[in-house]
Amino acid sequence: MQVRCLSLLALAASLVNSTPSNERKTCTIQASGTNVTDDAPAIRAAFKECDRGGRVVFNPVTYYINSILNITGLQDVEIDIQGKLLWSTDIQYWLNHSMSVGYQNQSTAFILGGDNLEIDGHGIGTLDGNGDYWYEWIRKQPNTSNYPGRPHQITFNGLTNSVVKGVNFLRSQMWTMSIIHSHYSQFQDILVNNTGNRFQSWRVANTDGADTIFSSHILFQNWTVYNGDDSIAFKANSTSIVLKDSRFYGGLGIAIGSIGQLKGVSETVENISAENIYFENTLHSFYVKTWTDDQNGYPPNGGGGGLGYAQNLRLKNLETKGMRGAAFSISQCTRFKGAPGQGNCTNSQFQLRNISIDGLKGTTKSGRVASLQCSAVAPCTDIELSHVDLKFENGTSAKSYLCGNVKENKGWECTGKVCEGGSATGEC
Numbered sequence: 001m002q003v004r005c006l007s008l009l010a011l012a013a014s015l016v017n018s019t020p021s022n023e024r025k026t027c028t029i030q031a032s033g034t035n036v037t038d039d040a041p042a043i044r045a046a047f048k049e050c051d052r053g054g055r056v057v058f059n060p061v062t063y064y065i066n067s068i069l070n071i072t073g074l075q076d077v078e079i080d081i082q083g084k085l086l087w088s089t090d091i092q093y094w095l096n097h098s099m100s101v102g103y104q105n106q107s108t109a110f111i112l113g114g115d116n117l118e119i120d121g122h123g124i125g126t127l128d129g130n131g132d133y134w135y136e137w138i139r140k141q142p143n144t145s146n147y148p149g150r151p152h153q154i155t156f157n158g159l160t161n162s163v164v165k166g167v168n169f170l171r172s173q174m175w176t177m178s179i180i181h182s183h184y185s186q187f188q189d190i191l192v193n194n195t196g197n198r199f200q201s202w203r204v205a206n207t208d209g210a211d212t213i214f215s216s217h218i219l220f221q222n223w224t225v226y227n228g229d230d231s232i233a234f235k236a237n238s239t240s241i242v243l244k245d246s247r248f249y250g251g252l253g254i255a256i257g258s259i260g261q262l263k264g265v266s267e268t269v270e271n272i273s274a275e276n277i278y279f280e281n282t283l284h285s286f287y288v289k290t291w292t293d294d295q296n297g298y299p300p301n302g303g304g305g306g307l308g309y310a311q312n313l314r315l316k317n318l319e320t321k322g323m324r325g326a327a328f329s330i331s332q333c334t335r336f337k338g339a340p341g342q343g344n345c346t347n348s349q350f351q352l353r354n355i356s357i358d359g360l361k362g363t364t365k366s367g368r369v370a371s372l373q374c375s376a377v378a379p380c381t382d383i384e385l386s387h388v389d390l391k392f393e394n395g396t397s398a399k400s401y402l403c404g405n406v407k408e409n410k411g412w413e414c415t416g417k418v419c420e421g422g423s424a425t426g427e428c
């Protein structure tokens with residue numbers, strides 16, 4: 001893959017397969033047909049056989065995944081998903097065996113990576129985490145979100161110059177997908193539905209739609225996400241990312257972070273754009289969360305003291321229906337609940353700068369258009385808002401812009417002091 005489009009608007013790869021489909025070696029995976037027999041060995045064998053210039057086909061049947069899959073280093077492979085991959089319900093197995101994602105002490109059930117891959121679900125191919133079992137189980141645990149070993153459904157690691165399209169991701173065990181060390185790739189026509197059949201998705205924490213880490217030049221287009229946490233989140237070293245033409249239901253909206261969790265470590269988020277996004281019943285449309293400067297414990301549930309910045313974040317044409325909280329929110333007070341001393345909400349060294357939202361309209365249940373709680377040590381600068389028109393159901397405009405330590409605001413005035421307090425979801 002030689003052609004790299006560097007423009008922000010056309011940054012993902014245009015896939016150029018070196019081998020035409022009909023000349024490819026094809027590995028069609030036979031399914032066992034029963035969840036008593038693990039289909040993962042057959043899947044591993046097919047990817048081994050067709051890992052260079054091949055084509056791997058999942059038939060229109062159910063494949064039972066009872067063990068971890070770590071499939072990386074593929075080269076020029078078409079992955080044709082016509083059926084469903086269904087993960088097993090053996091929670092104890094997954095807690096014991098899920099693999100490291102490589103960030104925040106997070107874990108995963110499936111690692112997939114390679115160069116020049118085309119993964120096509122044709123709108124029907126489905127990955128199903130069998131999350132009903134996880135949602136039921138996590139509610140009974142002391143750590144209801146970041147339970148050690150609770151796996152992401154899939155982690156794209158080392159995915160480059162690739163396309164993932166027309167795939168449905170249902171009821172993820174935890175985050176739906178982490179995208180790490182991946183570049184020049186696009187994810188389009190994706191449905192994430194983490195609505196539980198036994199519990200409503202908004203009651204289940206950490207069912208993120210997608211999270212990017214150490215990744216760049218990624219395009220997300222035409223996503224639909226139903227979940228109970230970040231609709232999509234850009235974390236450490238996510239740069240040159242475009243999100244467009246997407247719809248988010250019930251979750252927290254577009255997130256930056258959490259970030260700044262690792263003491264003394266520098267991380268950045270830069271050149272992110274989001275355009276034409278519809279939010280229904282989400283908590284925010286856009287929010288940023290950074291840890292405080294006080295380190296307490298280690299990830300995933302503790303941390304703090306990180307360095308770095310998020311800059312050049314541009315959002316355009318956002319439409320809301322029944323927004324539940326501040327449409328735009330910043331909290332620099334993510335901190336570990338169990339720790340003594342609690343941490344100081346205004347001492348983060350992580351800086352937020354050059355953020356603009358142009359076009360934010362629709363209905364809200366909150367009077368707060370913005371709630372921006374920034375650091376006194378590294379204040380938020382250059383925050384611009386334009387074409388804002390948020391209304392309550394009765395037609396009255398939402399008018400409150402709360403802030404602390406914001407400088408160089410453009411197109412809006414601060415109307416009051418923001419609440420300073422611990423927060424994992426953007427407001428205290």
Ligand SMILES: *[C@@H]1O[C@H](CO)[C@@H](O)[C@H](O)[C@H]1NC(C)=O
Nearest residue numbers: 035036066087088089090130
């Ligand atoms: C197999 O399916 C049955 C029925 O849906 C379910 O009760 C059981 O937990 C499943 N077993 C595994 C290992 O996924």
Ligand SMILES: *[C@@H]1O[C@H](CO)[C@@H](O)[C@H](O)[C@H]1NC(C)=O
Nearest residue numbers: 090091092093094095096097
């Ligand atoms: C998981 O690990 C625990 C503790 O080491 C062990 O008791 C249990 O048998 C393991 N279960 C599975 C399914 O691997």
Ligand SMILES: *[C@@H]1O[C@H](CO)[C@@H](O)[C@H](O)[C@H]1NC(C)=O
Nearest residue numbers: 070071072073099100101111
């Ligand atoms: C996955 O497989 C790759 C290649 O064999 C290996 O380098 C990596 O350590 C494995 N990852 C995990 C988490 O086991």
Ligand SMILES: *[C@@H]1O[C@H](CO)[C@@H](O)[C@H](O)[C@H]1NC(C)=O
Nearest residue numbers: 123166188189190191222224
């Ligand atoms: C968006 O993706 C969905 C599948 O999730 C598909 O049905 C629809 O046709 C796509 N829309 C466009 C405009 O491509």
Ligand SMILES: *[C@@H]1O[C@H](CO)[C@@H](O)[C@H](O)[C@H]1NC(C)=O
Nearest residue numbers: 191193194195196197224226
């Ligand atoms: C999402 O899943 C829930 C639970 O199975 C289902 O009721 C709902 O229709 C699904 N939504 C979409 C858009 O597929």
Ligand SMILES: *[C@@H]1O[C@H](CO)[C@@H](O)[C@H](O)[C@H]1NC(C)=O
Nearest residue numbers: 214236237265266267268308
């Ligand atoms: C993340 O970005 C920062 C700032 O550019 C850099 O110092 C750091 O090495 C990067 N981390 C990784 C793991 O790439």
Ligand SMILES: *[C@@H]1O[C@H](CO)[C@@H](O)[C@H](O)[C@H]1NC(C)=O
Nearest residue numbers: 008216239240268270271312
């Ligand atoms: C972000 O965009 C600016 C302006 O287009 C560019 O100069 C800069 O190198 C980009 N940063 C990264 C990390 O790609």
Ligand SMILES: *[C@@H]1O[C@H](CO)[C@@H](O)[C@H](O)[C@H]1NC(C)=O
Nearest residue numbers: 103104105262297298299300
């Ligand atoms: C993972 O957790 C362990 C134990 O809490 C901690 O020592 C380690 O630093 C953590 N690793 C990362 C990368 O956060």
Ligand SMILES: *[C@@H]1O[C@H](CO)[C@@H](O)[C@H](O)[C@H]1NC(C)=O
Nearest residue numbers: 142143147148297300301302
């Ligand atoms: C819950 O999280 C805390 C903090 O990370 C950790 O010390 C504890 O071991 C966890 N408990 C369980 C049951 O995972």
Ligand SMILES: *[C@@H]1O[C@H](CO)[C@@H](O)[C@H](O)[C@H]1NC(C)=O
Nearest residue numbers: 271272311312313314354355
């Ligand atoms: C602010 O970000 C925009 C992209 O969102 C970029 O074009 C512009 O150059 C940035 N301004 C500064 C002063 O860096």
Ligand SMILES: *[C@@H]1O[C@H](CO)[C@@H](O)[C@H](O)[C@H]1NC(C)=O
Nearest residue numbers: 344345346347348375376377
């Ligand atoms: C929190 O940190 C800021 C910045 O260092 C400092 O000005 C402030 O006094 C601290 N607040 C408390 C309660 O310690």
Ligand SMILES: *[C@@H]1O[C@H](CO)[C@@H](O)[C@H](O)[C@H]1NC(C)=O
Nearest residue numbers: 365366367392393394395396
């Ligand atoms: C409209 O609804 C808001 C929020 O419930 C309320 O504060 C406001 O007073 C209402 N305005 C009118 C004119 O009824």
